[in-house]
Amino acid sequence: MGRFWSLLFLMVPIFGVxxxxxxMAGWWPMYGHWLPENVNAHGGVIDxxxxxxxxxxxxxxxxxxxxxxxxxxxxxxxKVAEPVTYTHGSHTLEVVxxxxxxxTLVFIAIYQMDAWADAKMRRPTLPNGQVKPPxxxxxxxxxxxxxxxxxxxxxxxxxxxxxxANDLHLPVNEEIVLSIKSADVLHSFFLPNMRxxxxxxxxxxxxxxxxxxxxxxxxxxxxxxxxxxxxxMRGRVTIEPREKxxxxxxxxxxxxxxxxxxxxxxEAE
Amino acid sequence: xxxxxxxxxxxxxxxxxxxxxxCGAPVADFRxxxxxxxxxxxxxxxxxxxxxTQRQDIDEAMQALFGTPDMPSLPAVEGIELGKIASLSRLxxxxxxxxxxxxxxxxxxxxxxxxxxxxxxxxxxGPTAAFLNPYPRDYRKGQFKFKSTPIGQKPxxxxxxxxxxxxxxxxxxxxxxxxxxLEVEAMIEYVKYLSIRGEVERGLLQAASNLDPDDKNARLIxxxxxNATTEQKAAQQEQIAAVKDVVKTxxxxxxxxxxxxxxxxxxxxMTKAELAASIKHGxxxxxxxxxxxxxxxxxxxxxxxxxxxxxxxxxxxxxxxKDPKVVREFVSLGMLPPRTIRPRNxxxxxxxxxxxxxxxxxxxxxxxxxxxxxxxxxxxxKEGDPPEAKKLNPEEIWDLVNxxxxxxxxxxxxxxxxxxxAQILMERPL
Numbered sequence: 060m061g062r063f064w065s066l067l068f069l070m071v072p073i074f075g076v077x078x079x080x081x082x083m084a085g086w087w088p089m090y091g092h093w094l095p096e097n098v099n100a101h102g103g104v105i106d107x108x109x110x111x112x113x114x115x116x117x118x119x120x121x122x123x124x125x126x127x128x129x130x131x132x133x134x135x136x137x138k139v140a141e142p143v144t145y146t147h148g149s150h151t152l153e154v155v156x157x158x159x160x161x162x163t164l165v166f167i168a169i170y171q172m173d174a175w176a177d178a179k180m181r182r183p184t185l186p187n188g189q190v191k192p193p194x195x196x197x198x199x200x201x202x203x204x205x206x207x208x209x210x211x212x213x214x215x216x217x218x219x220x221x222x223x224a225n226d227l228h229l230p231v232n233e234e235i236v237l238s239i240k241s242a243d244v245l246h247s248f249f250l251p252n253m254r255x256x257x258x259x260x261x262x263x264x265x266x267x268x269x270x271x272x273x274x275x276x277x278x279x280x281x282x283x284x285x286x287x288x289x290x291x292m293r294g295r296v297t298i299e300p301r302e303k304x305x306x307x308x309x310x311x312x313x314x315x316x317x318x319x320x321x322x323x324x325x326e327a328e
Numbered sequence: 329x330x331x332x333x334x335x336x337x338x339x340x341x342x343x344x345x346x347x348x349x350x351c352g353a354p355v356a357d358f359r360x361x362x363x364x365x366x367x368x369x370x371x372x373x374x375x376x377x378x379x380x381t382q383r384q385d386i387d388e389a390m391q392a393l394f395g396t397p398d399m400p401s402l403p404a405v406e407g408i409e410l411g412k413i414a415s416l417s418r419l420x421x422x423x424x425x426x427x428x429x430x431x432x433x434x435x436x437x438x439x440x441x442x443x444x445x446x447x448x449x450x451x452x453x454g455p456t457a458a459f460l461n462p463y464p465r466d467y468r469k470g471q472f473k474f475k476s477t478p479i480g481q482k483p484x485x486x487x488x489x490x491x492x493x494x495x496x497x498x499x500x501x502x503x504x505x506x507x508x509x510l511e512v513e514a515m516i517e518y519v520k521y522l523s524i525r526g527e528v529e530r531g532l533l534q535a536a537s538n539l540d541p542d543d544k545n546a547r548l549i550x551x552x553x554x555n556a557t558t559e560q561k562a563a564q565q566e567q568i569a570a571v572k573d574v575v576k577t578x579x580x581x582x583x584x585x586x587x588x589x590x591x592x593x594x595x596x597x598m599t600k601a602e603l604a605a606s607i608k609h610g611x612x613x614x615x616x617x618x619x620x621x622x623x624x625x626x627x628x629x630x631x632x633x634x635x636x637x638x639x640x641x642x643x644x645x646x647x648x649x650k651d652p653k654v655v656r657e658f659v660s661l662g663m664l665p666p667r668t669i670r671p672r673n674x675x676x677x678x679x680x681x682x683x684x685x686x687x688x689x690x691x692x693x694x695x696x697x698x699x700x701x702x703x704x705x706x707x708x709x710k711e712g713d714p715p716e717a718k719k720l721n722p723e724e725i726w727d728l729v730n731x732x733x734x735x736x737x738x739x740x741x742x743x744x745x746x747x748x749x750a751q752i753l754m755e756r757p758l
Contacts, residue, residue, distance in 0.1 A: 224503035
């Protein structure tokens with residue numbers, strides 16, 4: 060039995076690494092299981108941080124599982140007749156494996172500070188140095204995203220706002236600032252392709268920003284279990300050139316201001 | 329031996345698990361309209377209520393007309409093209425358990441997206457309903473709030489579609505904008521189907537209450553003996569015709585909806601000064617005795633006027649004396665605990681029926697069906713009205729709309745703004 064167990068545990072690092080490699084390569088049946096395409100000009104840094112931590116933990120994962128395999132193989136009770144020896148342990152080794160991870164964590168904490176500040180603190184500014192106002196306000200609600208564009212005056216909360224649900228449109232190649240709110244419970248506004256995820260806390264107003272690099276249609280999902288309908292709390296973000304975006308927004312405003320209605324003639328029976 | 333025993337125990341446990349998890353969930357069934365049956369029995373003075381045979385007859389008639397939640401069907405109605413209201417092929421996309429067929433077409437859309445709040449039978453009492461405020465709509469009464477048609481008329485297809493696509497802000501109804509159009513259409517038609525079904529059930533219960541209470545054998549549709557006389561046969565034909573009539577009355581009104589839409593005259597183009605004057609005049613009307621908005625919406629427009637009223641879905645049952653015992657009876661039969669209906673706080677800028685000027689215009693001119701919000705249409709001046717009659721001119725509805733639309737942005741709403749205004753006022757030299 061001993062050899063069987065050691066070989067079985069050898070499968071852990073092999074499959075563990077294999078699945079990641081398979082997914083990264085996008086081979087069948089794991090097509091589309093790796094990271095979605097990054098379309099945010101500031102998203103690269105998030106991806107490199109992710110890869111850095113993945114490689115770091117991957118190496119440690121490989122090392123520990125291989126050491127475990129080696130111990131199981133080398134000291135298999137069925138094959139090895141040597142008597143068991145007792146060891147009190149190694150003080151030096153304990154110091155090393157305490158200090159090394161601690162140092163690594165401190166390194167990561169410092170290494171990512173700039174990325175954190177870029178994502179959470181250094182909000183894009185206008186040419187005059189003031190922080191850029193949000194283009195739209197997104198309100199998470201069980202189970203939909205309500206969108207409120209600032210409109211012509213550039214201010215959310217005024218009479219010329221354009222109010223929509225779930226269907227967000229944004230101009231490409233511009234710094235986009237959105238403000239995020241919740242109407243009821245915790246949600247999390249997640250744009251996988253923008254590498255942006257912000258918890259939405261009732262009573263708080265938060266800002267996110269990103270710069271889409273290409274036109275296309277991408278997902279908005281809720282990344283915080285918010286109730287039974289969490290899984291279908293989806294939205295859609297359409298990135299398009301500024302001219303198209305302006306036309307689209309003007310159409311929505313015209314629809315919202317519809318102030319005449321002539322019923323279509325009913326066909327005579 | 330021990331090993332055998334363990335295996336047997338394992339086998340038993342697995343069987344029990346399979347039985348408990350129900351290999352194949354129980355078949356869904358439409359719930360009987362118990363609350364309405366009770367109400368009809370009470371108002372008809374039927375001391376013992378309907379007999380089991382009478383209920384059975386209604387169940388069978390309902391099943392023959394409308395099928396089951398898994399296999400819906402539509403009764404043919406003379407002279408009405410049913411496809412315009414709901415088509416069986418689309419109903420089948422919405423009916424049944426959640427899943428898809430061999431071709432990959434969706435199935436069970438209603439149960440996937442709607443049933444947990446609106447209930448399998450469309451009774452507005454699904455598993456999550458009791459946690460929501462306001463409660464989800466009970467379709468069976470055949471009344472809908474947000475529509476372009478006057479009270480008493482059905483909503484149009486487009487009215488229902490707008491609600492499904494945009495959701496109802498201020499309530500638990502979310503937007504289903506991103507679903508494929510076919511799926512949205514299927515769900516809307518299924519809602520109409522459930523509503524028609526519910527109203528027919530009400531009609532049949534009403535019809536059954538007219539049966540002779542002393543005749544134990546009186547039935548909705550008599551079962552004829554083998555040697556039935558021509559008279560008996562004719563009487564049975566009449567009974568069948570009466571059931572068909574109930575269906576026809578309901579379906580006809582859905583058919584008429586598209587022709588009943590209220591037209592809205594264009595909002596007058598205004599300069600800034602004219603708009604300000606219009607808002608000012610709208611405010612006067614808001615406080616005036618003809619429109620009398622303040623009665624419910626309050627003189628602050630915070631929705632704090634008349635707040636003790638109920639909606640029609642509740643009133644229908646609790647108005648029978650408002651006796652707590654009677655209310656409890658209805659609750660035990662499936663009515664959700666009654667809650668008062670609150671007039672809208674007009675300063676929030678949340679409009680359940682939509683925020684377009686035409687939506688607000690429709691709410692005012694047609695009222696909101698099933699709620700205490702009355703239609704202004706009866707107070708609008710028509711040709712031939714005497715000039716001294718206290719009525720609104722048609723353009724004045726737009727003044728009211730303009731005033732209501734200005735309310736969410738009234739500086740007084742924001743404490744900071746209000747404080748600033750007050751300071752300006754105080755510092756102004758007298």
